Amino acid sequence: xxxxxxxxxxxxxxxxxxxxxxxxxxxxxxxxxxxxxxxxxxxxxxxxxxxxxxxxxxxxxxxxxxxxxxxxxxxxxxxxxxxxxxxxxxxxxxxxxxxxxxxxxxxxxxxxxxxxxxxxxxxxxxxxxxxxxxxxxxxxxxxxxxxxxxxxxxxxxxxxxxxxxxxxxxxxxxxxxxxxxxxxxxxxxxxxxxxxxxxxxxxxxxxxxxxxxxxxxxxxxxxxxxxxxxxxxxxxxxxxxxxxxxxxxxxxxxxxxxxxxxxxxxxxxxxxxxxxxxxxxxxxxxxxxxxxxxxxxxxxxxx
Amino acid sequence: xxxxxxxxxxxxxxxxxxxxxxxxxxxxxxxxxxxxxxxxxxxxxxxxxxxxxxxxxxxxxxxxxxxxxxxxxxxxxxxxxxxxxxxxxxxxxxxxxxxxxxxxxxxxxxxxxxxxxxxxxxxxxxxxxxxxxxxxxxxxxxxxxxxxxxxxxxxxxxxxxxxxxxxxxxxxxxxxxxxxxxxxxxxxxxxxxxxxxxxxxxxxxxxxxxxxxxxxxxxxxxxxxxxxxxxxxxxxxxxxxxxxxxxxxxxxxxxxxxxxxxxxxxxxxxxxxxxxxxxxxxxxxxxxxxxxxxxxxxxxxxxxxxxxxxxxxxxxxxxxxxxxxxxxxxxxxxxxxxxxxxxxxxxxxxxxxxxxxxxxxxxxxxxxxxxxxxxxxxxxxxxxxxxxxxxxxxxxxxxxxxxxxxxxxxxxxxxxxxxx
Numbered sequence: 001x002x003x004x005x006x007x008x009x010x011x012x013x014x015x016x017x018x019x020x021x022x023x024x025x026x027x028x029x030x031x032x033x034x035x036x037x038x039x040x041x042x043x044x045x046x047x048x049x050x051x052x053x054x055x056x057x058x059x060x061x062x063x064x065x066x067x068x069x070x071x072x073x074x075x076x077x078x079x080x081x082x083x084x085x086x087x088x089x090x091x092x093x094x095x096x097x098x099x100x101x102x103x104x105x106x107x108x109x110x111x112x113x114x115x116x117x118x119x120x121x122x123x124x125x126x127x128x129x130x131x132x133x134x135x136x137x138x139x140x141x142x143x144x145x146x147x148x149x150x151x152x153x154x155x156x157x158x159x160x161x162x163x164x165x166x167x168x169x170x171x172x173x174x175x176x177x178x179x180x181x182x183x184x185x186x187x188x189x190x191x192x193x194x195x196x197x198x199x200x201x202x203x204x205x206x207x208x209x210x211x212x213x214x215x216x217x218x219x220x221x222x223x224x225x226x227x228x229x230x231x232x233x234x235x236x237x238x239x240x241x242x243x244x245x246x247x248x249x250x251x252x253x254x255x256x257x258x259x260x261x262x263x264x265x266x267x268x269x270x271x272x273x274x275x276x277x278x279x280x281x282x283x284x285x286x287x288x289x290x291x292x293x294x295x296x297x298x299x300x301x302x303x
Numbered sequence: 304x305x306x307x308x309x310x311x312x313x314x315x316x317x318x319x320x321x322x323x324x325x326x327x328x329x330x331x332x333x334x335x336x337x338x339x340x341x342x343x344x345x346x347x348x349x350x351x352x353x354x355x356x357x358x359x360x361x362x363x364x365x366x367x368x369x370x371x372x373x374x375x376x377x378x379x380x381x382x383x384x385x386x387x388x389x390x391x392x393x394x395x396x397x398x399x400x401x402x403x404x405x406x407x408x409x410x411x412x413x414x415x416x417x418x419x420x421x422x423x424x425x426x427x428x429x430x431x432x433x434x435x436x437x438x439x440x441x442x443x444x445x446x447x448x449x450x451x452x453x454x455x456x457x458x459x460x461x462x463x464x465x466x467x468x469x470x471x472x473x474x475x476x477x478x479x480x481x482x483x484x485x486x487x488x489x490x491x492x493x494x495x496x497x498x499x500x501x502x503x504x505x506x507x508x509x510x511x512x513x514x515x516x517x518x519x520x521x522x523x524x525x526x527x528x529x530x531x532x533x534x535x536x537x538x539x540x541x542x543x544x545x546x547x548x549x550x551x552x553x554x555x556x557x558x559x560x561x562x563x564x565x566x567x568x569x570x571x572x573x574x575x576x577x578x579x580x581x582x583x584x585x586x587x588x589x590x591x592x593x594x595x596x597x598x599x600x601x602x603x604x605x606x607x608x609x610x611x612x613x614x615x616x617x618x619x620x621x622x623x624x625x626x627x628x629x630x631x632x633x634x635x636x637x638x639x640x641x642x643x644x645x646x647x648x649x650x651x652x653x654x655x656x657x658x659x660x661x662x663x664x665x666x667x668x669x670x671x672x673x674x675x676x677x678x679x680x681x682x683x684x685x686x687x688x689x690x691x692x693x694x695x696x697x698x699x700x701x702x703x704x705x706x707x708x709x710x711x712x713x714x715x716x717x718x719x720x721x722x723x
Contacts, residue, residue, distance in 0.1 A: 052534040054705060071537065079534040085526020090317065101309045102535040146531065 005030035011060030035200035078152030310544025498669035513607035520611030599661030612703025
């Protein structure tokens, strides 16, 4: 296995009687894009806050680059919190200068880099404006620039895609991949499965503070086997969920994803379906991350 | 260390560059100047109009004498009073008075005076005027009539006095404050105004910057900037940077204000010969003002830090500010008692309680500086309280900046403080 950059070893954190994170362990390989997935309240943000040493775990260890967290490490980390905001009364250029300086750059250098980034994000004309004059989307972009200004070795993004339009979302994905190619390790949390599916090499699925499954995305999917069917038929298809061997049906509009029950036989199912309606598409596939997510979360809650 | 400097610089510049800061520097001395110099200035330059006054003299003797002593002139040399006599007749008295009132309302006349027959045996003369505010004229009339009536009484006793005015001259009690440097001429009014101004300046500075601090904490909390900041610097660096940066701004504002005040005030003091102002603004008071400003600043900043850290909105901060305001304005509420006896036991004790120390001490010092041991004791108590309150604030800040939603209850706060 590749070199591990970030190692979390059975961390726990409780707030009062509520266990937000309960014995979570994970290893983030250096230079990877790693997604922490989980439903709302799973403990993603708490985990991230512990990674950043904003709050301390009740127990367990966190190592970054083979060492426990130390203040010097802060300069190597870039962090984008889940909720967005910048100073209302501060000019964007000063904002970039301030955050750059806090990360150890000179004010001049951070403004120079900030201007370059602003050009890329189409924010250049707004550098002299105050935060409150920017639209919400532009504020998000400015905040993202603050996060990457110092070329962090470790980039931690909490729900980076929420609230972005598709164009900005693509730009952000490009930049994440670009930073990865430059050697940064990127860890982000999300509950948007499609972005995770397209970006992540590794995922860790957590629910109720515990790890449900983790590993290389391709391997995780392979683990579930080609146990899904993409099916599209003519006319009424409501009978699909009632057929023997079908666990659940998800409607994606153009096609339906059928999860096979244990021992479900695709060939038998094909015969059954073709006897009832004309089949436009019938394809064996790996389950979508969306379905893996739902099954894993439900499975972990059933126990 | 570098982060502390970066935060301090940002907070300082962020404050100093605002319009409000610059305006405040000019406004402070201007308001004080208005209070201190305007009365003296107006007294010199005031342009009162001529007063047309009628008099009904029932006594029969007073009018002529009054006419000969009421010879004040206006600054432009004109007579201040134009007096006219309305003869007194029993049968036409009522309608005559009606007529006079009518003329006053028509502004043909400013006032009329009724002199009763028994004025020298205790009956009061009555002054009828459109405006009750002309205190100068009322005082003059009263004084002159007083002199005339006294002279009349003396005459009746067989005493004739050639120079009654100098005989009846009032005794003016002059106030000289005894300080270590000898005696200095002051006036109660000046001292009172000065102490009031300094207390207000201290109080508004601390309150203004304190609320700014609390609001900026709330803003950083709500925008989650605080999380980004704490992933770059420690909470302690952030808090210290904010406090020191804003404190430097507050101090430079006040010093700039003093500088401007002296720059423009000194020539005015010389011009208006207001020696006593120089004596009131003595170095002991000014140095102590700066000391108590800083001590008060750091003490109340800790409290505002706590307010900011446990609040989720400006409104929540605002609702908790009132007790602080009350603590700080206490000296103004008991100002007259302090003036009477600045070193009374209970005032001494009150002024050693950190919440009241800064403002109350500044007020006391402007009347009569307490002994050095007492001053030193108040410094020490303040510094210890700042350290204790600061440590408490730092702990609450560290936890509070990451807590959203409900404001914590007291037991929760205690738990926050205990967190390692």
